[in-house]
Amino acid sequence: MDLLWVLIVGGLIGWLSGNLIGRDVPGGVLGNVIAGFVGSWLGTELLGARGPVIGGFHIIPAIVGSIIALLIFFALARGGAFRRR
Numbered sequence: 001m002d003l004l005w006v007l008i009v010g011g012l013i014g015w016l017s018g019n020l021i022g023r024d025v026p027g028g029v030l031g032n033v034i035a036g037f038v039g040s041w042l043g044t045e046l047l048g049a050r051g052p053v054i055g056g057f058h059i060i061p062a063i064v065g066s067i068i069a070l071l072i073f074f075a076l077a078r079g080g081a082f083r084r085r
Helices: 002-021 028-047 059-078
Strands: none
Touching (some): 002 028, 028 059
């Protein structure tokens, strides 16, 4: 049951951060969960463990980190580092 709760909260964090920047996360539900997990790790590393905890995620750093991770992903996918000339 704990794993299911973690997946749901991670997916919601990824979905919310995608909506905040106005872009759909590629990969659907799985992409949202991955964005939530990566964002949680990145945000906690950058901001520390602050704010309320839901499902093992510190919500504020997780959302901020997920937004940063998605912005980096979209910049690279748009052609930043992988563009062929």
